[in-house]
Amino acid sequence: MELIIQNLSKTYPNGVTALNDISLHIKQGMFGLLGPNGAGKSTLMRTIATLQDADGGSITLDGIDVLHEKQKVRERLGYLPQDFGLYPRISAEVMLDHIAQMKGVIHKSERKELVGTLLQKVNLFKDRKKALGTFSGGMRQRFGIAQALAGNPSLIIVDEPTAGLDPSERNRFYNLLSELGENTIVILSTHIVEDVSTLCSNMAIICKGEVLMQGKPSDGIAELQGQIFQKSIEKAALSEYKGNYNLIATQLKEGKLSLRIKSESDPGNGFVPVPANLEDVYFSYISQKVDPITL
Numbered sequence: 001m002e003l004i005i006q007n008l009s010k011t012y013p014n015g016v017t018a019l020n021d022i023s024l025h026i027k028q029g030m031f032g033l034l035g036p037n038g039a040g041k042s043t044l045m046r047t048i049a050t051l052q053d054a055d056g057g058s059i060t061l062d063g064i065d066v067l068h069e070k071q072k073v074r075e076r077l078g079y080l081p082q083d084f085g086l087y088p089r090i091s092a093e094v095m096l097d098h099i100a101q102m103k104g105v106i107h108k109s110e111r112k113e114l115v116g117t118l119l120q121k122v123n124l125f126k127d128r129k130k131a132l133g134t135f136s137g138g139m140r141q142r143f144g145i146a147q148a149l150a151g152n153p154s155l156i157i158v159d160e161p162t163a164g165l166d167p168s169e170r171n172r173f174y175n176l177l178s179e180l181g182e183n184t185i186v187i188l189s190t191h192i193v194e195d196v197s198t199l200c201s202n203m204a205i206i207c208k209g210e211v212l213m214q215g216k217p218s219d220g221i222a223e224l225q226g227q228i229f230q231k232s233i234e235k236a237a238l239s240e241y242k243g244n245y246n247l248i249a250t251q252l253k254e255g256k257l258s259l260r261i262k263s264e265s266d267p268g269n270g271f272v273p274v275p276a277n278l279e280d281v282y283f284s285y286i287s288q289k290v291d292p293i294t295l
């Protein structure tokens with residue numbers, strides 16, 4: 001199973017180029033698509049989900065021409081969009097039964113079994129009679145996964161699923177997602193580095209509509225090992241450091257500014273070497289396109 005995206009481009013009528021010659025090769029398992037706000041992630045996800053057309057390029061899913069054979073793709077697709085609307089008064093059970101019906105599960109008894117299994121899977125079985133409008137953010141997202149799984153999809157797309165979840169709900173959601181990747185392609189679009197480092201075996205970083213990196217998170221980290229240095233400075237001194245070092249991230253700690261820089265040799269001047277992590281990988285690529293201070 002593979003999804004091949006080649007030279008995909010999209011410019012909106014207002015002149016914004018959201019996708020600029022994007023090429024990606026995505027195999028079975030959990031794939032993280034990481035990028036800042038406005039990178040083009042949702043545009044790419046909606047295009048793969050057949051909800052939006054591209055200006056040029058191609059997408060194939062196991063030989064299916066995604067841009068033209070939309071119905072075939074939809075039969076294999078589970079999609080959890082960024083803004084996931086729910087009917088607030090309907091119960092989880094009734095809504096899911098309706099979705100299963102739309103996805104072609106005709107027999108009532110078969111649907112009942114499927115709905116029960118899905119609700120168990122996302123740990124909402126005990127809440128099945130509750131109206132969706134009473135669900136917390138985490139419960140809504142878990143319900144979103146249940147509806148995305150209804151047609152037994154081979155391609156699952158989840159667009160920024162953990163934004164707004166508290167740490168324990170995020171953990172439950174991670175556990176749920178990690179169980180999906182075994183026999184399917186799961187694309188997780190996010191601006192949260194932790195989502196990718198926790199879940200994904202492969203990833204890409206996109207920014208301003210371009211792919212800056214694709215590969216394994218561990219390879220990205222290994223490449224940076226020995227090149228990341230850190231120093232705490234007074235905030236007022238920032239401009240001096242900004243000009244002299246390859247600054248990839250800043251963080252306020254107890255009123256002081258902690259700088260992380262990338263350098264192939266020891267920069268001296270009080271900088272200490274630190275182990276590289278996926279956030280360094282992300283920021284070292286993103287900082288080629290966006291000022292890391294305003295990230």
Ligand SMILES: Nc1ncnc2c1ncn2[C@@H]1O[C@H](COP(=O)(O)OP(=O)(O)OP(=O)(O)O)[C@@H](O)[C@H]1O
Pocket residue numbers: 012013014016017018035036037038039040041042043044191
């Ligand atoms: N319908 C539209 N018309 C015009 N411009 C759009 C439209 N949708 C998105 N854009 C612009 O295209 C660019 C990419 O947007 P997109 O939503 O794909 O990015 P994103 O990575 O998903 O960002 P976010 O994390 O903020 O959702 C942005 O500059 C956005 O303002």
